[in-house]
Amino acid sequence: MTDERNEITLHGIAASPGIVYGRAYVFTKHTPRIEERAVTADEAEQEIARMEGAVERSEKELQKILRFTEEKVGSQKAKIFEAQIMILMDTVLFDAVRRRIRKELKSAESIVHKEISKYQQMMLKSPDEYMRERAHDVEDVKNRLIRNIQQDRLISRFDSKSIVISELLTPADTVLFSRNDVLAYATDMGGTTSHAALLSRSLKIPSVVGLKEVTKHVQQGDWVLVDGYAGTVVVHPTRETVSRLNKKKREHRQFEERLVQIRDLSAQTTDGKDVRLSGNIEFSQEFRYLSQQGAHGIGLYRTEGIFLRSDGYPSEQAQYQEYKTIVEKAKPYKVVMRTLDIGGDKVVAETHEEENPFLGWRGIRISLDKPEVFRTQLRAMLRASAHGDVGIMLPMISGIKEIRRAKEHIAAAKEELRAEGTPFDETVKLGVMIEVPAAAVLAGDIAQEVDFLSIGTNDLIQYLIAVDRGNETVSSLYQEFHPAVIKTIHHIIKEGHRHGRPVSMCGEMAGDPVATLLLLGLGLDEFSVAPVVLPEIKKIIRSVSYRETEEIARHVLEMKTEEDIKDFLRVNLHSMVPELLLE
Ligand code: PEP
Ligand code: MG
DSSP: OOOOSOOEEEEOEEEEOOEEEEEEEEEOOSSOOOOOOBOOHHHHHHHHHHHHHHHHHHHHHHHHHHHHHHHHHOHHHHHHHHHHHHHHTOHHHHHHHHHHHHHHOBOHHHHHHHHHHHHHHHHHHOSOHHHHHHHHHHHHHHHHHHHHHHHHHHHHHOOSSEEEEESOOOHHHHHHHHTTTOOEEEESSOOTTSHHHHHHHHTTOOEEEOOSSHHHHOOTTOEEEEETTTTEEEESOOHHHHHHHHHHHHHHHHHHHHHGGGTTSOOBOTTSOBOEEEEEESSGGGHHHHHHTTOOSEEEEETHHHHHHSSSSOOHHHHHHHHHHHHHHHTTSEEEEEOOOOSTTOSOTTTOOOSSGGGSSOTHHHHHHOHHHHHHHHHHHHHHGGGSEEEEEESSOOSHHHHHHHHHHHHHHHHHHHHHTOOOOTTOEEEEEEOSHHHHHTHHHHHTTSSEEEEOHHHHHHHHHTOOTTOGGGGGGOOTTOHHHHHHHHHHHHHHHHTTOOEEEOSGGGGOHHHHHHHHHTTOOEEEEOGGGHHHHHHHHHHSOHHHHHHHHHHHHHOOOHHHHHHHHHHHHHHHSTTOOOO
């Protein structure tokens, strides 16, 4: 079926491949509208249940924030959250809400809104300044509650076979919708390496981000076509467009089917150079797909997933179980587990707010400030190392001191395990992500402190060029092929090798087919990529000679602009691997 009003094609950034056609579900998040919807007597009971669920969830969220704030800035400053929790426990207030929902037969959020606003007005009129100040807390609680009530309704009303259209999705939203078999995501904002985009790729959900005004052009229930290869969204597509895109979808499918033939082969160039081709994952459930794609191990296991899914910090046992499952599945291959990297765009929005989160409390900085959390995770990882080949990797390292402090924690965790007689692999390798420019400059010194390096281009590029990885306004400046990025990668690999350390790359650039020839030629030892692109990268590696790629890399290092470099690499790729379907 098609809807042939005026077809509109919107261009954004391809964040996760695949082509789908379906109805739009427009998800509005930032300005929750308070619907004063009439409900029946039966529905009123459901509304009350939703309100109660939302109170419970809001309280959990606030408890988490309270603990976090207490730890970070002390209990005095955390008091405001205690006050907010008290509001949620006010039985008089919520009894009044229940009564009014039953009596007036209106939606929960409209009654919550009215009743709490009444409270707020009273406080604002108070002669006591303290009381007037507290009215802001009441406003916060009200908004949190309404958001949670609407979220609840959203999940129960959401038609799973829809394309979610939104201004922005957080990593948490992306996971939430994926539980409902969403068809695709299309958002106004976001960049290709924002964590929501990475998640949609690991969840195999086609997605286009940075469309700027998709929410303006799409109405609830419109037919839309999402092309996650080209990064376009077509609203009200004509029959011709649908059949053209269906043809493209078939071509991709056929190409992908052909790639299955090389699944079990190694990633070896035509002149015999072997590189390791591994995958990036965030959930143990992804492993099956990763191994179907022919990965040789896991080059980046992002452990944030388990933290984002649990209330508070997960226990050592819960982490150990999850890590052990992955290690056992990956055998005989290696699993590189990265210690917690929350912060940046990965903090659940309400947990902690900073002016510049990407330059703030993130990754190893949090771990070193919270030794009990870090130690728990290290113990769980070490215990998992008894079941297979494990590497531990530290994120967001900016200097030697952080590595040394982290090593002290690792040594202490090992000592504890030894004393308890708990088994672990004494030879477990330690590596760091090179993703902060300071660490790139110091790659040689860092290489002497650890066993391996892994280049995190998602962050390295944003910090090197000073361009937010999730901000579509400056997305044209986020350039993988910026000469400074390439020279930096070259430096890291050279320095790593000078000290006999293998160098891997686990940022998205490792999975960009246009970059493969260059990275091979620069001498990268391991490519760790999103499972969905793995066969294509293997195909390229197996089709070219290392000698030739060295030539290509030498030439690229002389080039001055991203455009020239990209064109040169595309032309070479096209002639060396003509069957690739490049956009
Ligand atoms: C990176 O920065 O390249 C990386 C792999 O880490 P993340 O995307 O999780 O920040
Ligand atoms: Mg990173």
